[in-house]
Amino acid sequence: MGEKEMSAYHRPVPNTWWLKRTPYVLFMLRELTSIFVAGYCVFLLILVYKLTQGADAYGNFIDALKSPSSIALHFITLAFVLYHTITWFNLTPKILVLYKGEEQIPKALVAGVFYTGWVVVSIVVALLVLGM
C-alpha cells in the first residue's frame, strides 16, 4: 500500500471548483439563498419589535423602508427567496417518495401539492394584508 500511495497523483481541488460547471454554480446559488431567507426573518422580527416601540417608531421605520435602496434590496431578496422556494419544492419529490401498491405516485403530483399550498397561503396572506 505504501509504495502505491506514494506514486498515486492527488489532484488539488481549487477553491473555484464550483465555477467549473453550471450545476455547481446553481447549487452554490441555492446555498446562498439561505442568507436572504434568514435575513428576511430577522427583518420581520425587527418589524415586530418596532411595533412594540409605539406608533411613531413603527411609522418612522416604515418610512425608511420606502427609500429606493430598501425597495431594491426587497426585490433582490424576493428573487432569492423565490429561487430558494422553487428549487427546494422541486427537490421535495425525491425525498417524499410515496407508493400506491407497486406504482410510485408521480413526482409532479407531490411537488404540485406543495405549489398548491404555496398559492393558497399566498392568497390568504394577500387577503389579510389588503384587509379584505
Add this chain to the structure above:
Amino acid sequence: MAETIKLEIFRYRPEKESEPTFLTYEVPFLEDWVVLDAINHIKDEIDGTLSYRWSCQMGVCGSCGVMINGVPKLSCAAFLKDYYPDKIRVEPLTGFPVERDLISQIDDFMTKLTKIQPYIIRKRGEEKPLDEGEYLQTPAELARFKPYSMCINCMLCYAACPVYALDSTFIGPAAIALGQRYNMDSRDHGRSARQELIASHEGIWECTFVGECSAVCPKDVDPAAAIQRAKVSSTVDWFKDVLIPWGKKK
C-alpha cells in the same frame, strides 16, 4: 481525407513524471464510435502505453468511467458525434487519486462499499435453512428498493460529488444508496447494523444535496434521493429516541 477528431488525454506515468500532462491524439471520426472506441484506437494504433480500464462496452460493468470535458461519463456510452468537431478532453474520475493515465485508485470506494454491508442481513435465529427455499417478496415490496439495486459501482457519482472531492472521509453516494437499498428490502433486518456508519458524520450528514450524483448516474439510481431519505428516517429515529425513550426496540 476521412474526418478526424482530436482527443486530449490526461497522461500520468509515475515512473517518468511527477506531474500529469495532456497529450493530444487525432483519431478517425466515425458516427457510431464512442469515446472508448477512440481510446482503444489510440492504444492499438497510435500509443500502446496508454492505460485505462474497460470491459463490457455496453454500460453494464461500470469499469470505463472517466471525465469527458469535465463531466463524469461511461466512455462506452459517450458518442464522439455529440462532441464533433470539437476536441474532447478525457481525464480520470475526479476525487480519486490517479494510479496511471486514466486509471483511478478506487481502494477507498471498495473499502467503504464493504463497510456498508450491502447484502441481506437476517435477525439471529431467523435465517431459513437453504432447503426451505427463498425469502418471498411481493412486487410492491420489490418496487420500494428496485431503483437503488441497479447500481453498477461505476463511481461516476463520486466523481460528480464536490463533497467527496473536498473530503474523502465522506462515505459517498453509491455506498449509501446501496445501504439504503438493503435497508428498504423487506427481507432484510440489518438496518441498525448499517445505521452506525450511515447516520455518522461521515455518512449522510456530510451530504449537502448538490444532486449531481443522481444527474450523472448511468443507471438512474438517484443516490441523492437515497441519502436524503436516509436523513429523514434517521431524524425520525432521533425524535423517537427523545420523545419515547422507553419504546426503544432492542
